[in-house]
Amino acid sequence: MSSPTTAPPSRSTGVVWALVITSVAGFMASLDNLVVTTALPSIRKSLGGALSDLEWTVNAYTLTFAVLLMFGAALGDRFGRRRLFLVGLTIFTGASAAAAMSSGIGALIAARAVQGVGGAIMMPLTLTLLTAAVPAAKRGMAFGIWGAVNGLAVACGPLIGGSLTQHISWHWIFWLNVPIGLLLLPLARLRLNESKAPNRRLDVLGTALISLGLFGIVFALVSADSHGWTSGRVLGGLLGGAVLAAAFVRHGFTAAHPMLPMRMFANRGFAAINVGSMLMYVGMFGSIFLLSQFLQTVLGYDPTQAGLRMLPWTGMPMLISPFTGLLAGRIGTRQVVAIGLALQAVGLGWFATIASPDVSYTTQLPALIISGVGMSLFFAPATTLLMGSVRPAEQGIASGTNNAMREVGGALGVAVLGTIFSAHGGYTSGSAFVDGLTPALWVGAAILVAGTAAVLSYPRRALQSDDAGEKDAAPADLQPTH
Template identity: 60%
Template sequence: MTTDDPTRRTRTLWALTITSAAGFMIGLDNLIVTTALPAIRQDLGGGIDDLSWTVNAYTLCFAALLMTGSTLGERFGRRRMFVIGLAVFTAASAAAALAPGLPALIAARAVQGLGAAVLLPLTLTLLTVAVPAERRGMAFGIWGGVNGSAVALGPVIGGAVIDQLSWQWIFWLNVPVGLLLLPVSRLRLAESHGSARRLDVPGTLLAASGVFALVLSLVRGESAGWRSAEVLAGFVVGAVLLVVFVRWELRTSSPMLPMRLFRHRAFSVVNAIGLLNFFGLFGSVFLLTQYLQGVQGYSPVEAGVRMLPWTALPIVVTPFAGMLSDRVGSRGILVFGLALQAVGMAWYAAVTAPRVSYAAQIPPLVLSGLGMSLFLAPVANVVMSSVRSEEQGIASGASTSLRNIGGVLGVAVSGAVFSANGGYRSAALFVDGLRPALFIGATAFAVASVAALMLSNRYSRPSRHRAENLRPSGTGTAGPPSTDSRPSTPGPTTDDERQPGA
């Protein structure tokens, strides 16, 4: 190692601080809007379809463009693109705060998603560059804990801001944070590059269009009719576009999403459970924040505080889950955490009613929060250790993209189930729609827990041989020098242990 230990520690601390702060801002903005939905609806109007697009416009652009954002970082410099993404996100936040109506708000949210798509996957890659392989589980745990705190504080901060100011200020909050991080990121993050690739414009357009068509049909299904030509055509077009996307990615020389990554069981499984986890999480949060305010009668800040048994646990538990995954592997932690979320959400669905005591809601909220805490760090550890070092940027983007596609689908499906079974006209009708939507989320968590059993525990246990460090440009080596760019695996290699692309 050509850099001394104090220099390495300083770089690591700065990288952890900056990437965690950026991830916190994105996570906060992703969920804080759900707390503001009743206020936005009262101020700007709109029904469940319109409100869902204030969430989906962000997450859809975010998910569809994440892998493109990763590719930009790999080719043009991760720090450079991180700073550009941060600038776009900050400017779009100001535009959302100034939006005069729902169309303008939805458009600003889409641009926010674009900035976040460039920004977020690079937080994980820049952190991987700076942290030694044997300490990444702990670093990912801290990173995940800070991101989890955005989940915890989002409803509380959003509620307090809405109560004391207005919903517009949930977007103004991002502006000073972004303006502070811009110069610090430029000065304190080391520049690094991955394998240079051309941008996969056709792949990006096919993936974005396919997901958009499916989500649009899910959102429009109840109002337009599930058997209407509009909805059926959207499902068919979306499915065809995604099939064409996969075929294109298999044939192009510079794929946005290299399909060879999915030959490895660990990469395929961890992305499947990530998609299902976000499906259940986002679909549930989207409706529960409205339930606590519209049915239970709490103010926005009171609703946020009452969500803390669910949302605050990641702040405390996630760093320990990351350290534990360094020691014992990730499979058992993921299986248990996802199972806890399934039980917690099913329990909440069973007890929900127009009039139910808050004490009855606490146990399922705690179980769900503990389960979410056990998911965040181990899943990042598996993703980043399951691919070669030069593929970690695109792997991070692919994983984050698929999880957020799960979130988009979760909001769309939950909204469709809610509309098909209930509505806003009365508390009883709202609960009629909420209950089956929560059971759908619980089912997604349960399926993900079963799928996590397919992970090889031998592989999910981190290894210095597999977790090769990246080499930042303009600095010394980030890890021990090696003459082989491919990570080695002790002993014979089975199909389950083979690296993608090997």
């Protein structure tokens, strides 16, 4: 794709446009992970379908999104990041319109799956395009804003979905994406510079192995709640996915040009931040999934009221994340990420301690605020650690890998904490719900403690992309092509 004939924007203007475009696109892709959850009763009333069909309106997106993230990043590295970003954005926008116009539950599930394909191509490239546009000295602030927007999208999905459903229609959950996507397409074409990874070849075998392996694992995880962990579907998916993932790991050691060189995991920093990120999403996704239901099922709030009452947690990243770069400069990026994970663990433990069928909102508030501050301290500094742990030419696949691990962590969190909830409680009464919620939150807190330990193993001195000579310029492989 040739570059536009208009003169390229100035560096500072280009940074602003890149930040706006990539943050808004990332917001759309992240939002659709959980935006449907509070609309499921309305969708069922409108389109019909069994409970398992409704679950798949959520899982179809999660499945294709998680499976194809690494593939999307690899395509961008090979054929051009802006070009593939535009392709992914087009697919996502078109599938959103198709979902909004669905006349049956099957059509909605299919549209959600295609949405996930577009999101998987688009999402990892938002980070590499942003890295290309922002000078190294300003990336901490840029990643802070990008992380705040994406974190807010994940956490506020139930609020936005519930508000649109309650006050307009569930169709507007999907229509919302269409005008935004149509606006972003020409802006991205005109305002983003093209970049590629040098000498990047498409690894067909590696792509097939990891895509099919992740499909098996994520399919099993999203099926566990409805079919049970010992069912043939779940065990077969986990076993088959694990075998293919192991083959992918071996391929990464032996192939001449693998999609994901396994030597990257020999880098302690890259391994530590990926494990920490996955564990963070296990604890966060599973907890938000259960707590949003607690507020509605037990305490009697409607979807909008429940979402508003979770804002001290879910909305906190928008307030704090842009300033985490300044804090990281004072005490260290690794320490900020570790503190963020530890605070989330404290918040969940606090909530597990005070949970009851008649707990007041003022009693919940400290736990919500602590968890919100912790989440705010995670997103942007974790991105800085990730991008600083690899070479510039590897940033695209590093972003795809990290996003894939986060999505698998989210699916795992809902499945594991949901299973713990079901084993100890249920929906028959408020007391039964709390009986299941309490041990699930304690497990979520323990998982976040493990994530804290993983991040603390990140080496004090890791490969950085802002070494001398790069302070005022993008890395060589990310220089714009015109």
